[in-house]
Amino acid sequence: MIMRRAPPLRRAYVPLAARVALALAASASVVYADPDGAKIERGAAIYGDYCASCHGDGLRNTSGGATFDLRRLRPEDHDRFLNVVLNGKTQMPPWRGALKLEQIEAIWAYIRATIDR
Numbered sequence: 001m002i003m004r005r006a007p008p009l010r011r012a013y014v015p016l017a018a019r020v021a022l023a024l025a026a027s028a029s030v031v032y033a034d035p036d037g038a039k040i041e042r043g044a045a046i047y048g049d050y051c052a053s054c055h056g057d058g059l060r061n062t063s064g065g066a067t068f069d070l071r072r073l074r075p076e077d078h079d080r081f082l083n084v085v086l087n088g089k090t091q092m093p094p095w096r097g098a099l100k101l102e103q104i105e106a107i108w109a110y111i112r113a114t115i116d117r
Contacts, residue, residue: 043110046103059114
């Protein structure tokens, strides 16, 4: 008995443009999660819990206190911000040990996002 092999399967010819279109359609259907948006939201919550009582809601101190106006912070002030939050300054208490660095960075992201609006 002679056994014959089945003919090899042929790959379907799909033009490059069609493959690119399929790849784009597949990637467009993936939900995009904005990690910075989540960080800003966490920062807003932490700011509300720890900072708003002195620096005001939405970075606006309407109580007339003499606290630093956080809206004056510029991107290049990041190191100064970290130092003051961790170690305190004049009326600002030190938050070292009370806030993790990740939380402080989330507050910074919230401040930057609020200023840049």
